[in-house]
Amino acid sequence: MGVGAAAIWGLVQFSRSERWVEHTYEVLAQIERVEAEVRRAESEARAYRLTSDPAHYAQYLAAAPLVRQRADALVALVADNPAQTSRAHDIGTRARLRLRELESLIQLQRTHGAEAAIAATRSGEGARLMQALIEAESAMRDAESELLRERKQASDARARWVIGIVVVGTLLPIALLGLLMAGLSRENRRVRELEREAREAMIELERIAVRRDRLSEQRRILGTYTGLLQSCQNLGEAMALTGRVVDELLPDAGGRCYVMRASQNLVESAGTFGSPATPSEDLMPPEHCWALRRGQVHRTDTGHTGLRCAHVGPTAHSDEWTLCVPLAAHGTTLGLLHVSGRASTGSDEAQADAVESIGEQLSQTMANLQLRESLRVQSLRDPLTQLYNRRYLEENLFRELQRCERRGLPLTVMMLDVDHFKRFNDENGHAAGDALLARVGEVLVDLTRGEDIACRYGGEEFTIILPEANLEVATRRAEEIRAAIGSLSVIHMRRVLGPVTVSIGVACFPEHGGSPERLLAAADSALYRAKGHGRNRVVISAA
Structure with a gap:
């Protein structure tokens, strides 16, 4: 009886020790859960600041209450240990401070934009709060590990004492011995289960860290891309830069950048x-x-719609995915960004969001480049005749004159004036006069070479620069232009108006002047001589 009672008492003490060991493992696992939830909330908040995706904000809102629940559960677990209770309260306080800092960053982004939130993160407050939380957890974990070591030693000592009693008590019923062993086995299984949960928590932490690092890298790449994109001077540069950035984000995928034609x-x-x-x-x-039909992103893979675009070739692999991002700005479709790859190479939601962000940036840049080109053309072209304007003439005559002077080549300047244009306006109206000037501009475009510069000098006056053309060639060309305009008829308001004639003055470098001003003055003087001698003729400068 005494041996049996001693064995039973030893078994009870051993079971109590094992429960304390189990309690210690549960405390350690709960510490890991608190950190995992903080990491998850931090990751979702960062993803929301990066992409402004409401889904990430919703995930953050779901993670924040779990942080508080895990912290409160940790405090409840160590309620019997004042020192550990104090440490648990410290962990909970630091976790809530970190949540409050994340919430302030999100609110800052919502009110002042992503750049303000990014600037706030550079202060390092978030990293400091997280480091403080990790240190508090480490302190509590160390203390709990010391308790675990002491409890294991006590458990081992009691186990040895029980085994000794069992060995000595040879008369102990075999059934009682079997019951004891079953209890030990059950307790060991519970301990192993706790260890497994702790390992899973560590794996989840590593997964969160990997995702955080990947999002940070994507954010860096997109930030660099945005800066470079703003410096692109033409559409070709923007498209080449976009291709390199998408290739960097999805190295095993590929695709095309498309541009919408003006039609x-x-x-x-x-x-x-x-x-x-x-x-x-x-x-x-x-x-x-x-x-392009729907004006929104279209994606095909195992988790999305199976409707493939007609421009995509037939499926070669079952795990292929495609992503089409329309490029649009200010209500106008500008083009398309198309990417395709295989599921084994990536294309998770974060990468797809990054490609969509690239599409948005590229759309704005394309719109800006088109606007810039339109303004440039407007600044250089006369809107009525579509010829170059006087500003363009003055800028390029000097350059062409220098080039011809360096190479020892001639350069000729023609000044044209529509004869009796004021009378034509008075008889037919200003709209008819504009139609006449537009038709004269068309004739000049047709009868000039690609290297010639035809400009509207002002009013009914036109100027043509003929690089590398001598006086003989220029005079012949002037006669062709005079004859073509002389046979010109203008149809306006169902009336045939005309014919009209032009007077042309011709001056050549270097015979009639060595500077743009002298050449233009010489050609203008020859033009007035042509008008004085009866109009509808070509006169060469006498300077």
């Missing part, structure tokens, strides 16, 4: 990049792409 009936390839999983057409109507 809005075709999009054509403006650049390719990477190694696409499926081919895409070089030239296609917008109807061939679901993204």
Whole structure:
């Protein structure tokens, strides 16, 4: 009886020790859960600041209460240990401070924009709060590990004492011994389960850290891309830069950048990049792409719609995915960004969001470049005749004159004036006069070479610069122009107006002047001589 009672008492003490060991493992696991939830909230908050995606904000709102619940559960676990209770309260306080700092960054982004939030993160407050939380957790973990060591020693000592009693008590019923062993086995299984949960928590922490690092790298790449994109001078540079950035984000994928033609009936390839999983057409109507039809991103893979765009080639692999991002700004479709790859190479939601962000940036840049080109053309062209304006003439005459002087070549300047233009305006109206000037501009475009510079000098006066043309060639060309305009008829308001004539003055470098001012003055003087001698003629400068 005494041996049996001693054995039972020893078993009870051993079971109590094992429960304390189990309690210690649970405390350690709960510490890991607190940190994991803080990390998850931090990751979702950072993703929301990077992408402004409401889904990430929703995930953050779901993670924040779990942090507080885990911290409160940790305090409840160590309520019997004042020292550990104090440490648990410290962990909970620091976790809540970190949540409050994350919430302030999100609110700062919502009220002042992403740049303000980015500037706030550079202060290092978040890193300091997180480091403080990690230090508090480490202190509590160390203390709990020391308790675990002491409890294991006590448990081992009691186990040895029980085994000794069992060995000595040879008369102990075999059934009681079997019951004891079953209890030990059950307790060991519970301990192993706690260890497994702790390992899973560590794996989850590593996964969160990897995702955080990947998002940080994407953010760096996109930030660099935005800065470089703003410095692009033309569409070709922007397309080449976009291809390199998408290739960097998705190294095992590829695709094309398309530009919408001015007619809005075709999009054509403006650049390719990477190694696409499926081919895409070089030239296609917008109807061939679901993204251009709907004006929103269209994606096909195992988790999305299976409707493939008509411009994408046939499927070669079951795990292929495609992503079409329409490029639009100010209500106008400008083009398309198409990417394709295989599921084994990536394309998770974060990468897809990054490509969409690239599409948004590229759309704005394309709109700005088109506006810049339109303004440049407007600043150089006369809107009525579509010829170059006087400003362009003055800038380029000097350059062409220097070039011809260096190479020892001639350069000729023609000054043209429509005869009796005021009378034509008075008899037919200003609208008819504008129609006449526009037709004269068309004739000058048709009868000048690609290297010639035809300009509207002002009013009914026109100027033509003929680089590398001597006086003989220029005079012959002037006669051709005079004859062509003399046979010109203008149809306006169902009336045939005309004919009209022009007077032309011709001056040549170096015979009639060595500077732009002298050449223009010489040609203008010859023009007035032509008018004084009866108009409708070509006169060479006498200077």
